[in-house]
Amino acid sequence: MRVLDWLGRRWTLRVLWELRAGALPFRALRERCDAVSPTVLNERLRELRAVGVIALRAGGGYDLTAEGRALGALLAPLNVWAERWARRATHGRRIPRSER
């Protein structure tokens, strides 16, 4: 599963997630990603463009492509899981014996 490998590189998922709501220019995208180093951000953006999930619009700003939106939509369930998990983590959560 090679795609999970490059999805698992730092900031890749995050960039896809931050672009889900619409296009963002380089600097704004950088701020959203905890002010990640522009070196790495540019590296990821190049990879994502090479794969074809994002595109640099004429006039500036990065945006998801059609395939990018398809991929990004698959991230939403992960977010749902995460929020449910966070809710269980805050109030006490029961861990079955078999899962320790």
Added chain:
Amino acid sequence: MRVLDWLGRRWTLRVLWELRAGALPFRALRERCDAVSPTVLNERLRELRAVGVIALRAGGGYDLTAEGRALGALLAPLNVWAERWARRATHGRRIPRSER
């Protein structure tokens, strides 16, 4: 979206993916993950245990918990997307003007 951040750390997604079919002992899991360094693997396994998505069974071997399986199920669509993408990448693929 903090969860996407630690999911985006190296080998995290991969470990979840390799455990989807069932439990694996440390060394076998390591081999499946391109013989990743045991140092890092152990670090990820500790994180995944702390979050509660995997568990070390009595008698050896790592396995997904109930929540782990729920999370792992969300990875399958990513795989589907990946395979479809790979198929489009091999034979010629058309890129719309707006996406270059």
Added chain:
DNA sequence: CCATACGCTACGGATTACGTAGCACGAGGA
């Protein structure tokens, strides 16, 4: 007693990411 398999650690070198500063280009205003 030895072989095997288990999870896991140590450590030095290689790789990757960070943080700050700044470049090149273009659009718009004084």
Added chain:
DNA sequence: TCCTCGTGCTACGTAATCCGTAGCGTATGG
């Protein structure tokens, strides 16, 4: 014309992370 502002992007020294190999401690079976 010159100045600002915003755009994507790069350079480079430092810090964090990861890798690769070797081996430890325990347990189980022959």
